Amino acid sequence: xxxxxxxxxxxxxxxxxxxxxxxxxxxxxxxxxxxxxxxxxxxxxxxxxxxxxxxxxxxxxxxxxxxxxxxxxxxxxxxxxxxxxxxxxxxxxxxxxxxxxxxxxxxxxxxxxxxxxxxxxxxxxxxxxxxxxxxxxxxxxxxxxxxxxxxxxxxxxxxxxxxxxxxxxxxxxxxxxxxxxxxxxxxxxxxxxxxxxxxxxxxxxxxxxxxxxxxxxxxxxxxxxxxxxxxxxxxxxxxxxxxxxxxxxxxxxxxxxxxx
Amino acid sequence: xxxxxxxxxxxxxxxxxxxxxxxxxxxxxxxxxxxxxxxxxxxxxxxxxxxxxxxxxxxxxxxxxxxxxxxxxxxxxxxxxxxxxxxxxxxxxxxxxxxxxxxxxxxxxxxxxxxxxxxxxxxxxxxxxxxxxxxxxxxxxxxxxxxxxxxxxxxxxxxxxxxxxx
Numbered sequence: 001x002x003x004x005x006x007x008x009x010x011x012x013x014x015x016x017x018x019x020x021x022x023x024x025x026x027x028x029x030x031x032x033x034x035x036x037x038x039x040x041x042x043x044x045x046x047x048x049x050x051x052x053x054x055x056x057x058x059x060x061x062x063x064x065x066x067x068x069x070x071x072x073x074x075x076x077x078x079x080x081x082x083x084x085x086x087x088x089x090x091x092x093x094x095x096x097x098x099x100x101x102x103x104x105x106x107x108x109x110x111x112x113x114x115x116x117x118x119x120x121x122x123x124x125x126x127x128x129x130x131x132x133x134x135x136x137x138x139x140x141x142x143x144x145x146x147x148x149x150x151x152x153x154x155x156x157x158x159x160x161x162x163x164x165x166x167x168x169x170x171x172x173x174x175x176x177x178x179x180x181x182x183x184x185x186x187x188x189x190x191x192x193x194x195x196x197x198x199x200x201x202x203x204x205x206x207x208x209x210x211x212x213x214x215x216x217x218x219x220x221x222x223x224x225x226x227x228x229x230x231x232x233x234x235x236x237x238x239x240x241x242x243x244x245x246x247x248x249x250x251x252x253x254x255x256x257x258x259x260x
Numbered sequence: 261x262x263x264x265x266x267x268x269x270x271x272x273x274x275x276x277x278x279x280x281x282x283x284x285x286x287x288x289x290x291x292x293x294x295x296x297x298x299x300x301x302x303x304x305x306x307x308x309x310x311x312x313x314x315x316x317x318x319x320x321x322x323x324x325x326x327x328x329x330x331x332x333x334x335x336x337x338x339x340x341x342x343x344x345x346x347x348x349x350x351x352x353x354x355x356x357x358x359x360x361x362x363x364x365x366x367x368x369x370x371x372x373x374x375x376x377x378x379x380x381x382x383x384x385x386x387x388x389x390x391x392x393x394x395x396x397x398x399x400x401x402x403x404x405x406x407x408x409x410x411x412x413x414x415x416x417x418x419x420x421x422x423x424x425x426x
Binding site: 033036037040041042043044045046047048050051129130132133134136137138140141144147148151 | 307309310311312313339340341342343344399400401402403404406410424426
């Protein structure tokens, strides 16, 4: 049994885009240990993306390769959650300018890791043996990412007035984007039907339990979410993905087939 | 075991990990198997962390070691079952300790995500590889490589790496 390419790309693009985002902290971390931590998390995420892209490349055949999939597709061909492509700060208006905010980074990593810890665990039982093998590896890594981001969520939320206010602002900004987790895309529906994918509805109660327990410990308020549902996994992205891809892809596109 | 298989094991037996050169790939559990495949000898390795930057180097090292020993074999990377630090040999763990890296505890059995808490009440102490004291604290979840965390010993004040259970 084989997972459809769109489903695998959704999982791969999630990992790559967040891996690239978090890598922006490399050399700029708030403290040395966190600089190293975020780089390590990125390394895991990009490693997971590589395994999935390699699988897609084998399925597609021809001259498709992991590099082609990562560097030579445009924003509308990416299937990642919109949440993962957003910059490391809240919304801006007019000509406002902002630097990166670690609270935003931590909240996003926490919300995503909590989902993926459950999803990879469920995908270990996928009918696609190769996807199940990747899930088993990724699960070990994401559990650790969850521990890291949860610890920092509590430290920031239950910290000083300033750290609490920034963590809460990040939660208020990012939480609505999690609505996308629970709206099945056609690729997900097909994967569920084929037994290779997982119905996220079955994970929702557990995700809520992880989030609510952590928020309570971090003294953060969970916002109510209603209305807009992002559609990044359908290829309809925010304006931020294009900039992220431009930075990530420019070298490979300037020197196609280059080796280094 | 056929002679070719034995010869390959012998050639690779002492091949060291590129990042932690005191321990062999075999002791780490990265070198999984040597067998006769349909197209000749196959050497099976498994990646540690998905993004471990040493994996490419490891594959190259295995290939060149085999070549030097005059053995022709294919290097196969296999993901399942996923690598775990539980596969590390006792000899390997002792070598890590002597090198100043605290070896990994066994991975917790059947850990469930929802009941997952950041600091289990009964967390096992990580003994200091320098003085042996159990009075140590984690200073950072992540260390110099993907597979390690940073600890500090409160008895001898030395910082040290802990090889994380994976």
